[in-house]
Amino acid sequence: MKQPNKEIRVLATVTDYTRFFGLPAPAHPLLTLIDLSLCRHLPRVLTPVVQQLYTVSLKRDLKGLMHYGHQSYDFSEGLLVFVGPGQVFAVSESLDTSNVSGWMLVFHPDLLLKYPLGKKIASYGFFSYELHESLHLSAKEESVLDSLLLSMKGEYEQPIDAFSQDVLISQLEVLLNYANRFYHRQFLTRRTAEHDLLSRFETLLAAYFTQDEGPSLPTVQFFADALHVSPAYLSDMLRTLTGQNTQQHIHQRLIEKAKQLLLTTNLSINETAFRLGFEYPQYFTRLFKSKTGVTPAAFRVSAN
Structure with missing residues (x-):
């Protein structure tokens, strides 16, 4: 299979995004809603893209591969996908969009600057998930999100006034809160896969600390890489199943x-x-005391 062009195009604004993919110009400078059924006959764009934007999309009946990082993914089933700023993706030449449906919400980080959601959005780990960690929706959940998007579409298509952005931000936050709920459900209902991941994590963690010759301090990224998931996904899964990240x-x-x-x-x-x-012993002492309430020296004396 021929690989996508190695040149990478940076899309910095919502207008950049719609213009690059041949989509209708946005009605709002910082946000657009796209009906994916309107994209069925648009020419495929094979240039890899890095976007400085957030996207939330529900794609159905998209046949073929999308390249994300060093892997490829098949979106033939409906999945809810979250992509944050700075992430790279591309499509294959074989991608078939002739029957695609669903929707895509594209918004610029500046949309959120003066709102609490601007800070809160960092807590939604799914914006840093890999695509194979997408949200698998039930029919009922999909219907809930479709209704929310229909409501956003109604507001988006109204002439912009002094309240437009406030209303859109409120609706967006509701959408993200529902997505958070549905992800939590997914961690619980896909128990076999998630408990297998938990078991493998615990095995790796135990093995790491059986080393005798001064290992370096383990990082979250180390375990995420070893388990082939993103750090955010691993922490969210562990928090849901164990209460700890x-x-x-x-x-x-x-x-x-x-x-x-x-x-x-x-x-x-x-x-x-x-x-x-530990490179610096004082960091060890500080961590030990924060977790046990006593210094390492005091623990040794009390235990003896």
């Missing part, structure tokens, strides 16, 4: 290993810190 799991296992070393070896506090992978 990835970093909290790492710290918990780190403190357990620290206690073992403090009680079973004659290593000094500094040597213990270095054995655990």
Whole structure:
């Protein structure tokens, strides 16, 4: 299969986005709503794209591959996909859009600047998920989102007035809150896959701390890469199933290993810190006290 052109096009504005893909000009400078059925006969654009925008899209009956990072994905089934600023994607020459349907919401980060949602949006981990971690909707959930988009469409098509942006932001926040709820449902209902991921994470975490020769401190990115998921997805899955995110799991296992070393070896506090992978012992002492309420030295004395 011929790979997409290596040149990457940067789309910085909503107008850039609609113009590049041959879509109708946006009615609002910072937001547009696209009926994907109108895209069925548009020419395919094979140039890889990096967008400085947010997109939320529900694609149905899109046949063929989309390239995302170093992988390819098949969107023949309806999936809700979230893409945040700075992410790269492209399509294959074989992509068939002749029967595509659904919708796409495209908005610029500046839309949110003066609203609390501008800060809150960072808490929605799904904007940094990989596409294979897309949201699989039930028919009822899909209907809820379709109704919300229909309401947004009605507001979007009205002439802009002093309240337009306030209303659109309110509607967008409702949409994202529903998506958050549906993702939480997905983590719970796809229990076999998610519990398998949890089991593999726990195995990796345990293996990491069985090393004797001073490993470096493990990172969330390390475990996400090893499990082939994004850091945000891993943390959200763990938080849903265990109540703790990835970093909290790492710290918990780190403190357990620290206690073992403090009680079973004659290593000094500094040597213990270095054995655990800390570059600066004071960081180890600070973390240990924050998690246990006592310093490593005080723990060793009290335990003995």
